[in-house]
Amino acid sequence: MKTIDGILTRRTVTLKAVVSGTWEGRTVTVEGMIHALRDMGGMVFLTLRGPEGVLQCVFDRPALLEDVTEECAVAVTGVPHREPRAPGGVELAGLELELLSRPAGPLPVPISKRRLNLNLDTELSLRPVVLRALRERSIFRIQAGLCRAFRDTLHSLDFTEVHTPKIVHAGAEGGSNIFRLDYFGRKAFLAQSPQFYKQMMVGAYERVFEVAPVFRAEKHSTARHLNEYTSMDLEMGFIRSFEEIMAVETRFLQNAMDLLREEYAADVERLGIELPDVSSIPCLRFDEAKTLAAEKYGRPIRDPYDLEPEEELNIGRYVKEELGSVFVFVTHYPSKKRPFYAMDDPADPRFTLSFDLLFRGMEVTTGGQRIHEYQAQVEKMLARGMHPEEFESYLMIHKSGMPPHGGLGIGLERLTARLCGLDNVRHACLFPRDLSRLEP
Amino acid sequence: MKTIDGILTRRTVTLKAVVSGTWEGRTVTVEGMIHALRDMGGMVFLTLRGPEGVLQCVFDRPALLEDVTEECAVAVTGVPHREPRAPGGVELAGLELELLSRPAGPLPVPISKRRLNLNLDTELSLRPVVLRALRERSIFRIQAGLCRAFRDTLHSLDFTEVHTPKIVHAGAEGGSNIFRLDYFGRKAFLAQSPQFYKQMMVGAYERVFEVAPVFRAEKHSTARHLNEYTSMDLEMGFIRSFEEIMAVETRFLQNAMDLLREEYAADVERLGIELPDVSSIPCLRFDEAKTLAAEKYGRPIRDPYDLEPEEELNIGRYVKEELGSVFVFVTHYPSKKRPFYAMDDPADPRFTLSFDLLFRGMEVTTGGQRIHEYQAQVEKMLARGMHPEEFESYLMIHKSGMPPHGGLGIGLERLTARLCGLDNVRHACLFPRDLSRLEP
Numbered sequence: 001m002k003t004i005d006g007i008l009t010r011r012t013v014t015l016k017a018v019v020s021g022t023w024e025g026r027t028v029t030v031e032g033m034i035h036a037l038r039d040m041g042g043m044v045f046l047t048l049r050g051p052e053g054v055l056q057c058v059f060d061r062p063a064l065l066e067d068v069t070e071e072c073a074v075a076v077t078g079v080p081h082r083e084p085r086a087p088g089g090v091e092l093a094g095l096e097l098e099l100l101s102r103p104a105g106p107l108p109v110p111i112s113k114r115r116l117n118l119n120l121d122t123e124l125s126l127r128p129v130v131l132r133a134l135r136e137r138s139i140f141r142i143q144a145g146l147c148r149a150f151r152d153t154l155h156s157l158d159f160t161e162v163h164t165p166k167i168v169h170a171g172a173e174g175g176s177n178i179f180r181l182d183y184f185g186r187k188a189f190l191a192q193s194p195q196f197y198k199q200m201m202v203g204a205y206e207r208v209f210e211v212a213p214v215f216r217a218e219k220h221s222t223a224r225h226l227n228e229y230t231s232m233d234l235e236m237g238f239i240r241s242f243e244e245i246m247a248v249e250t251r252f253l254q255n256a257m258d259l260l261r262e263e264y265a266a267d268v269e270r271l272g273i274e275l276p277d278v279s280s281i282p283c284l285r286f287d288e289a290k291t292l293a294a295e296k297y298g299r300p301i302r303d304p305y306d307l308e309p310e311e312e313l314n315i316g317r318y319v320k321e322e323l324g325s326v327f328v329f330v331t332h333y334p335s336k337k338r339p340f341y342a343m344d345d346p347a348d349p350r351f352t353l354s355f356d357l358l359f360r361g362m363e364v365t366t367g368g369q370r371i372h373e374y375q376a377q378v379e380k381m382l383a384r385g386m387h388p389e390e391f392e393s394y395l396m397i398h399k400s401g402m403p404p405h406g407g408l409g410i411g412l413e414r415l416t417a418r419l420c421g422l423d424n425v426r427h428a429c430l431f432p433r434d435l436s437r438l439e440p
Numbered sequence: 441m442k443t444i445d446g447i448l449t450r451r452t453v454t455l456k457a458v459v460s461g462t463w464e465g466r467t468v469t470v471e472g473m474i475h476a477l478r479d480m481g482g483m484v485f486l487t488l489r490g491p492e493g494v495l496q497c498v499f500d501r502p503a504l505l506e507d508v509t510e511e512c513a514v515a516v517t518g519v520p521h522r523e524p525r526a527p528g529g530v531e532l533a534g535l536e537l538e539l540l541s542r543p544a545g546p547l548p549v550p551i552s553k554r555r556l557n558l559n560l561d562t563e564l565s566l567r568p569v570v571l572r573a574l575r576e577r578s579i580f581r582i583q584a585g586l587c588r589a590f591r592d593t594l595h596s597l598d599f600t601e602v603h604t605p606k607i608v609h610a611g612a613e614g615g616s617n618i619f620r621l622d623y624f625g626r627k628a629f630l631a632q633s634p635q636f637y638k639q640m641m642v643g644a645y646e647r648v649f650e651v652a653p654v655f656r657a658e659k660h661s662t663a664r665h666l667n668e669y670t671s672m673d674l675e676m677g678f679i680r681s682f683e684e685i686m687a688v689e690t691r692f693l694q695n696a697m698d699l700l701r702e703e704y705a706a707d708v709e710r711l712g713i714e715l716p717d718v719s720s721i722p723c724l725r726f727d728e729a730k731t732l733a734a735e736k737y738g739r740p741i742r743d744p745y746d747l748e749p750e751e752e753l754n755i756g757r758y759v760k761e762e763l764g765s766v767f768v769f770v771t772h773y774p775s776k777k778r779p780f781y782a783m784d785d786p787a788d789p790r791f792t793l794s795f796d797l798l799f800r801g802m803e804v805t806t807g808g809q810r811i812h813e814y815q816a817q818v819e820k821m822l823a824r825g826m827h828p829e830e831f832e833s834y835l836m837i838h839k840s841g842m843p844p845h846g847g848l849g850i851g852l853e854r855l856t857a858r859l860c861g862l863d864n865v866r867h868a869c870l871f872p873r874d875l876s877r878l879e880p
Binding site: 001002003004005006007008011012014016031032033050051052070071072073100101102103104105107108125126127128129131132136137140141143144147148151155157158160161162163164165166167168169179180181182183184186188190196197200201203204205206207212213215217219227228230237238240243244246247248250251253254278279280281282283323329372373374375393394396397398399400401402403404412429430431432433435438439440 | 490597626655677812
């Protein structure tokens with residue numbers, strides 16, 4: 001009887017281990033894809049690509065490589081030695097090469113080039129292959145690090161992870177930007193946010209989080225919008241102020257920068273990322289931020305109740321110039337611009353106990369305190385012409401008692417794009433969905 | 441200028457810390473929901489519910505509690521002392537009570553009862569409140585632990601997390617069980633699995649994983665099916681055999697049981713879970729497993745190419761009785777029952793290099809090796825009457841070279857249900873979607 005015991009014997013050494021120098025002078029076998037091949041007359045340089053970097057292999061018997069091309073999967077046997085001119089400072093003197101698989105044709109794009117310089121549309125169409133390029137690959141390693149830091153931070157703060165449905169019977173954010181689908185003959189929607197569900201779960205677990213896709217059928221095509229994106233959501237009970245939510249986000253960002261510095265250094269360096277200081281993040285009230293930016297940059301305020309993208313950029317610029325921070329919490333958004341579940345400020349109900357986080361002048365987070373009392377929630381819905389009876393299962397939690405609570409949603413792609421200095425959020429989404437793009 | 445510095449000062453002590461006994465004899469304030477209230481004539485027992493358990497509080501001044509009911513959010517100040525009859529062995533002598541919020545009406549279900557004994561439909565309709573009950577809550581803490589173990593295991597094995605689109609232009613699994621939606625006037629689908637995308641990412645990261653929703657428009661209503669579920673997917677390159685994938689899954693299960701034993705002990709105990717031994721998992725070939733179960737239980741084989749649910753149960757029973765394992769890998773599924781990307785066994789192409797994991801007689805995982813060579817993949821598609829030109833972006837990776845690779849998908853809800861001994865997978869999904877249920 002065959003059994004599987006969970007013992008994972010690596011036949012080969014990892015590329016990371018070889019580059020770290022551990023195996024210097026010993027014969028090892030390393031697997032990877034051939035990222036680049038250069039014949040220098042008698043000597044062939046093979047750049048082997050592994051999951052976390054590349055290893056330079058040099059062969060003095062070109063015959064061994066006669067049969068291979070870039071993007072062959074191979075196992076290289078050889079002896080690593082120090083070589084300051086090689087990436088990572090280690091080179092492998094190749095002795096043998098085993099071919100594991102080969103491509104069927106030429107690559108659609110020369111991925112071993114330092115910069116691909118493709119136009120956005122071509123790049124996105126070729127993404128399945130473009131992502132093998134080192135720069136592009138590093139973007140999504142940074143993204144994976146941000147996710148890890150988010151979960152690790154929340155886990156350390158006793159948050160419980162939840163998985164809530166994406167096919168829903170009603171939208172949380174209202175408005176027309178919602179995808180519809182046929183659900184066995186009934187009308188259904190794709191969730192714009194896990195808002196209702198994460199609030200429901202606060203009654204059970206006090207603190208919850210979810211990292212999952214959300215869907216917005218927005219009909220405008222900008223460098224800031226995606227029609228499907230990954231939302232990092234949290235919701236927490238027993239808050240005494242919405243500033244506690246901002247404190248949790250700040251803690252997450254601190255942990256994220258530490259994690260990237262420690263465990264993703266090669267990617268940070270490859271992308272030329274300057275990890276921002278997040279030891280403290282300044283806060284400006286919505287009206288105050290608008291005025292400061294308008295005065296400094298001479299741009300009149302057109303709508304006192306909304307922030308235009310250019311105003312966000314100016315607030316970001318103001319905070320950078322005056323306070324030396326790339327982040328700013330803008331607080332107390334106008335009630336009419338926030339959803340029906342936002343708690344109004346008792347001191348001035350035209351505004352809400354809410355915030356956005358701007359990162360280099362772009363909103364990457366929206367959050368705030370929610371209404372927890374049934375009567376107050378029903379009244380706010382009625383005042384907006386909504387029908388509380390359509391939200392029976394949501395209001396069940398308010399009726400059954402809810403602690404004061406609030407939360408936030410972070411757009412993972414925007415956060416990644418801002419951090420990596422990418423000018424279009426599509427660059428920070430593996431396979432973006434926009435008005436015209438549904439493939440790959 | 442106000443700033444937020446990420447320092448999270450707890451005004452109160454966590455319930456977990458009080459129950460652990462750390463604060464014995466000192467005056468503390470603990471926040472939570474009032475789970476139960478019992479007036480014993482002069483003495484009132486208040487069960488306070490926190491995120492990870494309950495704390496018994498006793499008040500000898502009933503007047504303090506005159507105004508409160510179950511599911512009020514409160515902050516209780518008092519002195520903890522040992523009391524063997526209290527849950528967790530610690531009781532708090534209550535001195536003060538601050539009311540933070542109150543419910544607007546009676547609860548739709550008495551959640552402090554040990555067993556709710558609701559019928560499934562009522563329970564699911566009342567889920568937003570039912571999940572406050574301790575047993576129901578524990579199920580999803582176990583589920584969160586399984587997710588954590590999955591990610592931690594894969595992270596330790598150098599897997600990279602990816603986020604792939606759920607709105608897609610073609611289904612990965614084929615067939616009719618796919619949800620359609622209108623995407624700005626174009627036909628689109630909800631992803632049945634991240635299959636194509638995780639394979640694409642193997643070319644970039646070698647090893648990838650994703651935990652995300654998948655959607656299946658299956659029109660049958662059983663205790664095993666959900667129309668939306670959470671799939672824990674992984675895909676890895678440079679495998680020499682599909683047994684390496686089974687070894688990774690076994691390692692995950694080992695880590696999961698360890699994590700649940702160490703960090704989720706209260707939930708494991710509350711649900712009466714016997715954590716299975718996963719030190720090694722037996723493997724049976726598909727045809728062998730069918731025959732053994734048919735012979736032992738006298739049930740004739742009706743379809744040699746498929747496993748009926750009853751056959752899966754019998755195989756599970758056979759393995760338990762004969763080999764003492766609740767898990768079994770069934771390998772080498774017939775080619776005609778596996779998708780077009782499954783690699784056929786070179787030794788007998790009627791079968792594939794694939795497996796399912798059965799847990800107590802139910803499939804919880806499907807996995808296997810994939811075709812990595814372009815020509816072989818195109819030929820298999822053509823042999824099935826498919827049109828390779830419709831899969832251009834997928835086949836781009838085969839054309840551009842792919843290492844030998846394979847992976848698996850684990851149904852998180854099924855795994856949770858099997859582990860917790862739940863007879864319907866809906867019990868292991870926070871807000872299940874089925875033929876008739878779209879709400880809450």
